[in-house]
Amino acid sequence: MNDVFLKACRGEKVEYTPVWLMRQAGRYLPEYQAVRGNVDFLTLCKTPELAAKVTLQPVDILGVDAAILFSDILIAVEAMGMNLEFSDKKGPVLSEPIRTKSAVARLTVPDTEDSMPFVLETIKILRKELKVPLIGFSGAPFTLATYMIEGGSSKNFLHTKKMMFQNRGLFDYLMKKLTKTVISYLSAQIVAGAQAVQLFDSWAGVLAPSDYKESALPYVKKAVTAIRKEHPETPIIYFVNDCAGILKDAKKSGADVIGIDWRVDMSEAVKKLGKKVVIQGNLDPCALFLPKEMIDDRVIDILDKAKAAKGHIFNLGHGILPETPVENAIAMVEAVHKYSRS
Amino acid sequence: MNDVFLKACRGEKVEYTPVWLMRQAGRYLPEYQAVRGNVDFLTLCKTPELAAKVTLQPVDILGVDAAILFSDILIAVEAMGMNLEFSDKKGPVLSEPIRTKSAVARLTVPDTEDSMPFVLETIKILRKELKVPLIGFSGAPFTLATYMIEGGSSKNFLHTKKMMFQNRGLFDYLMKKLTKTVISYLSAQIVAGAQAVQLFDSWAGVLAPSDYKESALPYVKKAVTAIRKEHPETPIIYFVNDCAGILKDAKKSGADVIGIDWRVDMSEAVKKLGKKVVIQGNLDPCALFLPKEMIDDRVIDILDKAKAAKGHIFNLGHGILPETPVENAIAMVEAVHKYSRS
Numbered sequence: 124m125n126d127v128f129l130k131a132c133r134g135e136k137v138e139y140t141p142v143w144l145m146r147q148a149g150r151y152l153p154e155y156q157a158v159r160g161n162v163d164f165l166t167l168c169k170t171p172e173l174a175a176k177v178t179l180q181p182v183d184i185l186g187v188d189a190a191i192l193f194s195d196i197l198i199a200v201e202a203m204g205m206n207l208e209f210s211d212k213k214g215p216v217l218s219e220p221i222r223t224k225s226a227v228a229r230l231t232v233p234d235t236e237d238s239m240p241f242v243l244e245t246i247k248i249l250r251k252e253l254k255v256p257l258i259g260f261s262g263a264p265f266t267l268a269t270y271m272i273e274g275g276s277s278k279n280f281l282h283t284k285k286m287m288f289q290n291r292g293l294f295d296y297l298m299k300k301l302t303k304t305v306i307s308y309l310s311a312q313i314v315a316g317a318q319a320v321q322l323f324d325s326w327a328g329v330l331a332p333s334d335y336k337e338s339a340l341p342y343v344k345k346a347v348t349a350i351r352k353e354h355p356e357t358p359i360i361y362f363v364n365d366c367a368g369i370l371k372d373a374k375k376s377g378a379d380v381i382g383i384d385w386r387v388d389m390s391e392a393v394k395k396l397g398k399k400v401v402i403q404g405n406l407d408p409c410a411l412f413l414p415k416e417m418i419d420d421r422v423i424d425i426l427d428k429a430k431a432a433k434g435h436i437f438n439l440g441h442g443i444l445p446e447t448p449v450e451n452a453i454a455m456v457e458a459v460h461k462y463s464r465s
Numbered sequence: 466m467n468d469v470f471l472k473a474c475r476g477e478k479v480e481y482t483p484v485w486l487m488r489q490a491g492r493y494l495p496e497y498q499a500v501r502g503n504v505d506f507l508t509l510c511k512t513p514e515l516a517a518k519v520t521l522q523p524v525d526i527l528g529v530d531a532a533i534l535f536s537d538i539l540i541a542v543e544a545m546g547m548n549l550e551f552s553d554k555k556g557p558v559l560s561e562p563i564r565t566k567s568a569v570a571r572l573t574v575p576d577t578e579d580s581m582p583f584v585l586e587t588i589k590i591l592r593k594e595l596k597v598p599l600i601g602f603s604g605a606p607f608t609l610a611t612y613m614i615e616g617g618s619s620k621n622f623l624h625t626k627k628m629m630f631q632n633r634g635l636f637d638y639l640m641k642k643l644t645k646t647v648i649s650y651l652s653a654q655i656v657a658g659a660q661a662v663q664l665f666d667s668w669a670g671v672l673a674p675s676d677y678k679e680s681a682l683p684y685v686k687k688a689v690t691a692i693r694k695e696h697p698e699t700p701i702i703y704f705v706n707d708c709a710g711i712l713k714d715a716k717k718s719g720a721d722v723i724g725i726d727w728r729v730d731m732s733e734a735v736k737k738l739g740k741k742v743v744i745q746g747n748l749d750p751c752a753l754f755l756p757k758e759m760i761d762d763r764v765i766d767i768l769d770k771a772k773a774a775k776g777h778i779f780n781l782g783h784g785i786l787p788e789t790p791v792e793n794a795i796a797m798v799e800a801v802h803k804y805s806r807s
Contacts, residue, residue: 331782332728365728368728385673386672386674409621417630
């Protein structure tokens with residue numbers, strides 16, 4: 124069992140810097156495409172044998188130090204009672220956006236065993252197969268709220284901010300339900316076998332810092348505290364996208380590891396996050412289109428700068444892009460392992 | 466003549482904080498809709514009487530301290546030889562994206578008098594009518610390059626970064642041509658009567674800080690230096706969107722004023738930009754959907770924090786949204802004037 128990733132999460136000394144990639148089970152891999160060619164995306168998420176299969180693929184192909192459950196952050200939103208579809212053009216579509224008190228009232232805090240048994244089943248299969256730790260995950264409350272309120276992706280997040288600004292009670296009501304869901308969902312994943320969990324706050328970065336602090340962070344904090352209380356041994360990673368302006372606050376989430384995007388220099392991130400938190404990140408996913416020797420340079424730069432942190436887990440600053448050459452992803456993983464040893 | 470805005474640009478003492486809004490001539494105004502209802506967007510940009518008319522509308526309606534020429538950053542791209550269309554659904558479309566050396570070679574550095582006479586004509590009409598200073602503008606070289614290389618808007622800017630990473634010579638060739646265009650275009654606007662100019666770097670924030678420093682900033686610097694040399698009296702504003710991670714570098718552009726988006730707290734921005742530069746910004750455009758008394762609170766907060774800077778011009782952190790209630794925009798302008806006097 125390769126436990127370098129878990130050690131790094133806890134800030135323990137490691138022989139080399141562990142690495143995994145957000146969306147490492149994904150479309151850039153021909154092996155994934157072969158599986159996905161026969162089933163639609165949601166069926167793939169909900170069929171434990173297939174979800175486990177694609178989760179395993181990058182572990183061997185890339186040589187990464189952790190696996191992440193193949194699923195989608197909106198699976199839990201569907202389980203709360205919304206109608207979810209994935210369109211190739213528009214991405215996720217939630218056909219009846221949440222805008223009223225009665226709509227929030229109708230949402231349930233799902234029991235994972237009952238509503239998402241396939242997730243727990245996938246985790247159990249994976250734990251038998253994996254030689255590296257398994258990361259479970261969930262969307263963070265604010266990010267899930269944006270999808271529910273907007274009805275999918277958004278450009279300006281106007282509906283979300285309008286609710287936040289004009290109907291604070293309703294917004295809080297929704298966020299509380301979401302926070303309960305996140306806590307129970309991640310706890311169930313841990314009980315089933317997930318060895319670390321990551322909260323994805325993909326859209327927290329669209330908030331002004333004061334709004335982030337007031338309307339997103341408190342719910343993350345609550346989730347982190349509750350999960351830690353139930354599962355004190357399980358590392359919690361909090362990924363915040365477009366985080367440069369809110370890093371000091373993100374630290375207050377209490378997560379063991381803060382994941383950062385590529386728009387902030389690693390030196391500055393270390394300075395803002397301080398010595399008490401492990402950092403995960405932060406190569407620009409587009410940098411995997413560089414010639415290999417230049418990928419090396421970027422890896423070395425990030426490794427060097429992250430030395431000043433409590434600990435470092437190498438990752439991209441966002442999900443790997445479908446167009447990425449697999450050999451470059453492999454080269455990146457090798458570079459991380461090679462240069463962090465010396 | 467109200468010259469508070471120009472004084473503030475120069476860091477001189479002012480009686481109150483001047484304010485204008487990015488996209489203040491736009492769809493949120495029924496008066497704009499009435500004009501736009503009869504002509505398509507590009508025709509509106511290219512008809513001096515109409516462009517002047519919509520430029521003037523918000524000056525009276527909102528009571529702002531500056532007007533900004535009604536136009537589009539892609540007008541200059543079209544003049545360089547690309548085919549530009551605006552689709553209601555997809556936004557701007559440049560049908561033949563620039564990806565090869567021959568495509569860059571075919572682009573011209575346009576003479577503004579010959580290729581965009583309507584812009585100069587609009588400026589001349591406006592200077593006769595306006596009682597506040599007129600701001601001319603251009604896209605910054607990197608932002609213009611993204612549209613040209615992607616063929617429009619983009620999610621990941623992969624084509625742009627691929628060219629930057631894989632074909633540096635070609636990227637630089639394009640950026641040099643763009644920089645020359647920006648310099649000559651803004652100089653022509655100043656000669657025609659623009660009293661300040663703003664460079665919009667709407668997409669600089671998608672770059673990792675090291676890439677921004679190497680691939681976007683040097684061209685902005687070059688443009689700022691050249692324009693200042695020809696027109697030492699004309700203030701230059703450099704707006705950088707999603708700037709939290711690159712603010713310290715953006716200062717090196719040499720611009721008189723740095724415009725910032727809403728994702729960075731004004732206190733932090735002042736700390737990073739120091740005492741030698743005037744700051745413009747940075748209310749979240751969505752905050753105009755707050756109840757009016759809460760808009761006041763946000764205005765006061767930004768005004769207070771910006772006091773530590775060399776000077777401050779109040780603005781939104783991005784363009785005003787089409788859905789914005791006009792009375793809230795007016796309330797914001799009034800709040801800026803009221804609270805900055807005391």
